[in-house]
Amino acid sequence: MDKFNAVNERIKRDYAEFLREADQKSEATVRGVEKAILRFEEYTGFRDFGRFNREQAKGFRAALSSPDDENKRLGNSTVLSTLKAVQRFFRWLSVQPGFKSKIDTNAIAYFNLSEKDIRAATSSPTKPSPTMDQLKRALESMPSETILEKRDRAVFALIMMTGIRDNAAASLLLGHVDIDRQLIVQDPKTVRTKNSKLIESVLLPLGPEIEGVLFSWVAYLRDELRWQPNDPLFPQSRHRIDPLKGPVVDAIKRQVWSNSQPIRQIFKQASTGAGLPYFTPHQVRNTVVEYAYLTCRTPEEFKAFSQNLGHESVVTTLSSYGQIPLVRQRELIRNAGKSRGIDEKIEMILARLGVSGD
The missing domain is CATH 1.10.443.10 (Intergrase catalytic core)
Incomplete structure (x- = not known):
C-alpha cells in the first residue's frame, strides 16, 4: 500500500498555508490538522482527495471509533477533533479550482458523529482545581x-x-x-x-x-x-x-x-x-474564577475578572472556567432554601435599624 501521494501533498501544503496565513491558526493547530488528514489518507490507502465520497467518510468515522490491531481505541475527544478537522479540510477543498465538480458536498456531512457521541466526546468528570x-x-x-x-x-x-x-x-x-x-x-x-x-x-x-x-x-x-x-x-x-x-x-x-x-x-x-x-x-485559571465567585459583589466586578483573563465576553469565562467546584456545588445545594443563621439575622436587623454591629 502506498504511503505517499504527490498530488495530495501539494494540496495539503496549500491548505496548511491557508490555515497559517488566512485563518491565522497557530503552528500547533496546523500540525494537529495535518495529523488528522494523514489519518484519513492512511485509511483510504492514500487515494487522491479528488476521489472522496460518502463511503470514505462513513468508513473513516467507523474506523476511528473501532479498536486497532492492538485493541486500542482513540478517545472520544480525539475522534471528534479528527473528524471535524478532516471535515473542514474537505469543505475548503470543495471550493478550490479543479475540485468544485469532484467533491460531493453532501458526502462531507457523513463525517458527523451522532448527538450522543458528541456529548460523550465533550463531556468528562470535572477535575478539581487547586484552591x-x-x-x-x-x-x-x-x-x-x-x-x-x-x-x-x-x-x-x-x-x-x-x-x-x-x-x-x-x-x-x-x-x-x-x-x-x-x-x-x-x-x-x-x-x-x-x-x-x-x-x-x-x-x-x-x-x-x-x-x-x-x-x-x-x-x-x-x-x-x-x-x-x-x-x-x-x-x-x-x-x-x-x-x-x-x-x-x-x-x-x-x-x-x-x-x-x-x-x-x-x-x-x-x-x-x-x-x-x-x-x-492552566488549572489556575479556574482557581482565579473561583476566587472571583467568592469576592465579586457586582456584575461589573466579575466583568473585570473576565477581562483580566483575556475574555471579550463574560459568557466565555462562565462556560470555560466557571464550573463550580463539586464541594461548593454540594454545599450550595444542600443549604439551598435554609434559613439564615442567627448571626446573619442579627446583622440584617441592625442594618435595617441603621445600627452598626461592631
Whole structure:
C-alpha cells in the first residue's frame, strides 16, 4: 500500500498555508490538522482527495471509533477533533479550482458523529482545581535559595495573581511588568497570547508575601543585573560543563523560553513539594474564577475578572472556567432554601435599624 501521494501533498501544503496565513491558526493547530488528514489518507490507502465520497467518510468515522490491531481505541475527544478537522479540510477543498465538480458536498456531512457521541466526546468528570490556599501553600514550600529557584517562584506567583496562560508567561519581557499600576501587559507583538490578543492583567491582591516574590525578582533583574525592558522576565536556565562536576545548571541567560514546558515542570515540582495532586498552570485559571465567585459583589466586578483573563465576553469565562467546584456545588445545594443563621439575622436587623454591629 502506498504511503505517499504527490498530488495530495501539494494540496495539503496549500491548505496548511491557508490555515497559517488566512485563518491565522497557530503552528500547533496546523500540525494537529495535518495529523488528522494523514489519518484519513492512511485509511483510504492514500487515494487522491479528488476521489472522496460518502463511503470514505462513513468508513473513516467507523474506523476511528473501532479498536486497532492492538485493541486500542482513540478517545472520544480525539475522534471528534479528527473528524471535524478532516471535515473542514474537505469543505475548503470543495471550493478550490479543479475540485468544485469532484467533491460531493453532501458526502462531507457523513463525517458527523451522532448527538450522543458528541456529548460523550465533550463531556468528562470535572477535575478539581487547586484552591487559592493550596496555591499559597505550594508557593511557600518552594525553595528560594538559588537564582533559578527565585525565578521559578516568581513564575508561580505571577500565574497565581493573573491566571495568565503558561505560553504567554513563558514569553513575557521585563518591560511588560508595570509595578506602579500593578499590571502585566501581554503585548501580542512579543508575547505568545491566544489569538494574538492584547491582554492587560491587573494583579490580584493576594497579599504582600505573594506580590513580594514577583516584585523582588523584577527588582533583581532591573537593579542588580541591569537588564532592560526587552530582556526576558523569566530567562532560560544556563547549562555549562564543570571540570569536576560535569553538566551543571546553575545560572540564567538572556533568552525567553521557547515553549511552556519549563513552567509545567515548575508546577509539577511545586505540587509534589506541597504534597498536593499535580495541577497544571492552566488549572489556575479556574482557581482565579473561583476566587472571583467568592469576592465579586457586582456584575461589573466579575466583568473585570473576565477581562483580566483575556475574555471579550463574560459568557466565555462562565462556560470555560466557571464550573463550580463539586464541594461548593454540594454545599450550595444542600443549604439551598435554609434559613439564615442567627448571626446573619442579627446583622440584617441592625442594618435595617441603621445600627452598626461592631
